[in-house]
Amino acid sequence: MKLKITPIIIILFFLIIFIIFFKGLKNSNIYTPDLNLEKKIPILVYKSFENNTEIVSEKIFNKKRFYLMNIWASWCIPCREEHVFLMKLKKDQKVELIGLNYKDNITNAKKFLKELGNPYKKVFTDVDGISSISWGAYGVPESFLIYENKIIKRYIGPIKYENFIEIEKIIK
Amino acid sequence: MRFTTIYLLIGFLLNINFSYANEIQTENKIAKNLRCLICQGQSVHDSDSEFAISLKLVIRNKIEEGMSEKQIYSFLKKKYGEWILYDPVLNRNTYFLWLLPLLIFLAGGAIIIKKFYIRK
Amino acid sequence: MASLIGSYSLSFGLFFSFFITFFSIKNLKNSEVLDKKIISFTLLQFIFVTISFLGLIISFVNSDFSNETVFNHSHTTKPLFYKISGTWGNHEGSLLLWLLVLTFFVFIFLLKSSEQPKKYRIFTSLFQQIIIVGFFVFLIKTSSPFNFIFPVPEEGLGLNPILQDPALAIHPPILYLGYVGSSIIFSSALAAMVSNYVSKEWAKHIKKWVLISWIFLSLGILLGSVWAYYELGWGGFWFWDPVENVSLMPWLALTTLLHCILVLEKKGILASWAMILSIATFALSMSGTFLVRSGILNSVHTFANDPERGLFILIFLFSLIFLSIFIFFFFQTNKKKIENNFFWLSKETSILINNWFMMYFLSVVLVGTIYPIFLEVLTTNKISVGPPFYNKLMIPFLVPFLFAMAIGPKLKWIKSELEDKVYMFLFLIISFLLSALIVKKFDVSFLINTILITSAFFLFFITLRDFFLKTFKNLSQNIAHFGFSLLILSILFNNIFSTEVITNLKIGETFKSEKFTIKFINIDQENRKNFKAIIGKFNVKYLDGSVDFLNPELRIYNQPNIITSEADIKTNLFTDKFITMNYVQNQEYFNVRYQEKPLMIWIWISVILISLSGLLSVLKKKI
Known part of the structure; x- marks a missing residue:
């Protein structure tokens, strides 16, 4: 009797492993942000892009408005792709675009905005990348849709057409 | 009197040096225990990516602010999830991870003794 | 054409x-x-x-x-x-x-x-x-x-530039010789069960294949490790990265089998266990292929992956596993009960202890590698299992393991007395004093370090003494165990006494520390066949006045357009000096990483020594 149970248990054991590996194949192994992470926007002091004056985050984000916080840099190539959609979003009165210039050379960054247009209401600098980390970001470009001081949506990588449509839908 | 001042001064300097070295050690230790999220299987300490460089700065700042190692881990865990920690904490999710090898060890020992050493 | x-x-x-x-x-x-x-x-x-x-x-x-x-x-x-x-x-x-x-x-x-x-x-x-x-x-x-x-x-x-490297060019063929060698062991174990040939003769015959696969696998892992050391640019040689783990697992299983086969060959027992190990070795090699090729793991070494291919290997792997389970149970013969009463102090015991610990190490690596996959599938939580996990679970077990490695080979089959007790005790004390001295001298006051170094020194001295007195029973075994003690010692000293400096330097700037100053003299540019090299000229001055000139490179490859950083390493018998420089976005300075890594070369030498012992054993059997 004992002899018959052991093989069955072993076969079941390997079957379970097989199923788990099989399911695991479908999962992506690239970092995707956890949905259970902190959603409140971080409280920080930002440096203004134009004149380096310091501004606290409470003064930037109003509770009753949509904001799109966009981390960008002039050296980042995908940032150029998403710029078209940022310019389109600028026309929408319901959302206010805030730029966070990531580890950039100020002259290059200014040239970038001059050439492609400035979609942002306010732009801040993040010279050492520390502010971006407070946001839980890990690179450029990355965008956060904010309402009532909470991150309601987050986009890693450039904003694409689908994302643009989605943002338009949410803010309506 | 003068000697005591000098003595104190030297002591003070040494102390600063010492705590400075200690801070670097803690910083390195923490960075080694963090996964560089945009790299492929590299620790923050080992990576030279923009993300890792900034994260090292954040760690240094937090140490200077007086945060403990554990507080820094939990700060980063809040921001990036458990995936950033190379040293998985013992909780509901990881009981098996930590205990399974030890259970296998004990079971293995028990089987060996039972099979070969207990005279029937 | x-x-x-x-x-x-x-x-x-x-x-x-x-x-x-x-x-x-x-x-x-x-x-x-x-x-x-x-x-x-x-x-x-x-x-x-x-x-x-x-x-x-x-x-x-x-x-x-x-x-x-x-x-x-x-x-x-x-x-x-x-x-x-x-x-x-x-x-x-x-x-x-x-x-x-x-x-x-x-x-x-x-x-x-x-x-x-x-x-x-x-x-x-x-x-x-x-x-x-x-x-x-x-x-x-x-x-x-x-x-x-x-x-x-x-x-x-x-081709991905970091793969354009001599060590990595021969790494896959060598590693595959090891992996595929295990397939012969697998097939032959199944065949032996089906044809009822699991016996001392079989053990004697298959031992050569086990040894050959084991040698190639050891060398393959070594090459990969050497490559990672100088190419990946942060001076480590083992990262407990999943892809490294999957090559280590078959190695652990093979090493266990190698010891277990000895018992089967001499005493005709542990036959089923040898079968399980033979099957496990190949299954682990195959799952290595699966885990690497499917991209299911996040690793520094995954260069090519495709889930569909992963699915094929997965189904294939599990078909083979189920086939072997079937054969194992179906053809399991109830041979006459062999007297299983072992004496505590015997060679059998020492080999069982080896198998026991090896299985534990294997289970640590296995669980650590695949646990994140399981957890994600079952709970969608993502966790990382990194070096701290492996260190915590393995290091404490290494101490008794090392002692067993020193004493085990001295025992005789069936029943034995422990000879040379006086020497052993003496060596233990010497080892302890020596390690206490070393650890204390450098002010790394970890109790665990002393104990670990003591056990490694103990094995080192015991095996060394055997070389001189020629009291060993088996030369290749003695070399292998000696090599292992050397490996552990070099790794320990390397870990404890490495120094590392990471700093940002502009051209012409100097970094000063207590022990050395690093001067960034200038940079040079050179066009090579398929990349442009930016060569940093550094000199490092030490307290004793000696100077090293180190020239790390940044390589800008044309196709694909990738920048890699090439370390410059000065190696001697005592220590490696390792320097890399990295480009930093939008800055005039370079990120410079300088490391002194003691006894680095001995890590490689000891693995070569261990592999050589296997070769010796193969050759000896043929004569």
Whole structure:
């Protein structure tokens, strides 16, 4: 009797492993942000892009408005792709675009905005990348849709057409 | 009197040096225990990516602010999830991870003794 | 043209599997001797796969971009050496290489096993054919190295620059020899069960294969580790990265088998356990392929992956596992009960202890590697398991393991007395004093370090003494254990006494520390064959006045356009000096990483020593 149970248990054991590996194949192994992470926007002091004056985050984000916080840099190539959609979003009165210039050379960054247009209401600098980390970001470009001081949506990588449509839908 | 001042001064300097070295050690230790999220299987300490460089700065700042190692881990865990920690904490999710090898060890020992050493 | 021939040749190769299978089954019933046709067909199959492989190499050498594999992984400006090594530096080519070794090994097996029973030989060849057919189908169906592209592209996409390296060029073939060697062990274990040949003779016969696979696997892992050390640019040699773990797991299983086989050979016991280990070794090698090739793991080494291929290997792997479970239980014979009462102090005990600990280490690596996959599937939580996990679970167990390694070989079979107790005690005290001295002197006051170093020194001295007194029973065993103590000692000292400086330097700036100053003199530019090199000129001055000139490089490769950082390493017997520089976005300065790593070269030497001991053992058996 004992002899018959052991093989069955072993076969079941390997079957379970097989199923788990099989399911695991479908999962992506690239970092995707956890949905259970902190959603409140971080409280920080930002440096203004134009004149380096310091501004606290409470003064930037109003509770009753949509904001799109966009981390960008002039050296980042995908940032150029998403710029078209940022310019389109600028026309929408319901959302206010805030730029966070990531580890950039100020002259290059200014040239970038001059050439492609400035979609942002306010732009801040993040010279050492520390502010971006407070946001839980890990690179450029990355965008956060904010309402009532909470991150309601987050986009890693450039904003694409689908994302643009989605943002338009949410803010309506 | 003068000697005591000098003595104190030297002591003070040494102390600063010492705590400075200690801070670097803690910083390195923490960075080694963090996964560089945009790299492929590299620790923050080992990576030279923009993300890792900034994260090292954040760690240094937090140490200077007086945060403990554990507080820094939990700060980063809040921001990036458990995936950033190379040293998985013992909780509901990881009981098996930590205990399974030890259970296998004990079971293995028990089987060996039972099979070969207990005279029937 | 070459790839056309290669493609046809590959399909022909598959045909022979059917002939071999047909004649094997026929031969099984009919005659008493092995049909010569089986060996000839196996040889022919090997020749056809060789032609196919040569066809791919020629396509790579000629930069024939009508071949998709060549197009994806080569470039006309690449040096010839890397064009050739590019053949197996990619998924398709590496599988073809795997297949080549598979067919080669089964041919050698048939040649070298003429003294073994016919039934056993045929079954081994049959099981091996199952694996071979699996790989043929996998290659032709999902990852053919001979796909055509039309129109023919002008230029290829190039090989990932960090793979353009001499150590990595030979790393896959060596590692595969080890992996595939384990397939012979697997087939032969199944065949031995089916033909009821699990015995002392079988153990004696298969031991050579175990040793050969073990040597290649050790060397393969070593090469990968050396490569990671100087190429990945942060001075580590082992990262407990999943891909490294999957090569370590078969190694652990093989090492266990190597010890277990000794008992089977001498005493005729532990037969089922040897079977399980033989199956496990190959299953672990295969799951290594699965985990690496499917991209299911996040690793520094995953260069090519594709879930569909992963699915194929997964199904194939589990079919083999279920087949072996079936054979294991179905053919399990209830032999007469062998007297299992072991005496505590005996060679058997010491080998059981070895097996016990090795299985523990294996389970740590296995659980640590695949646990994150399980957790994510079951709970969608993502966790990382890194070096701290492995260190915490392994290091405490290393201490008794090292002691057992020192004492175990001194014991005799069945029942033994521990001789030389006085010496051992003396050595223990010397080891302890020495390690306490070393650890205290450098003010790294960790209790665990002292204990660890003590145990490693103990093994070191005991084995060293045996070399001089020639009291050992087995030279290769003594070399292997000595090599292992050397390995552990070098790793420990390397970990404890490494110094590292990471700093940002502009040209002309100097970094000062208590022990040395690093001066960034200037940079040079040079155009090489397929990359532009930016060479940093550094000098490092030490307290004693000596100076090292170090020239790390940044390489800007043309195709694909990737910047890599090339370390400059000054090696001597005592310490390695390791420097890398990195480009920082939008800054004038470079990120400079300087490391002093003591006894680095001894880590490599000790692994070579361990592998050599295996070679010695193979040669000795032949004489």
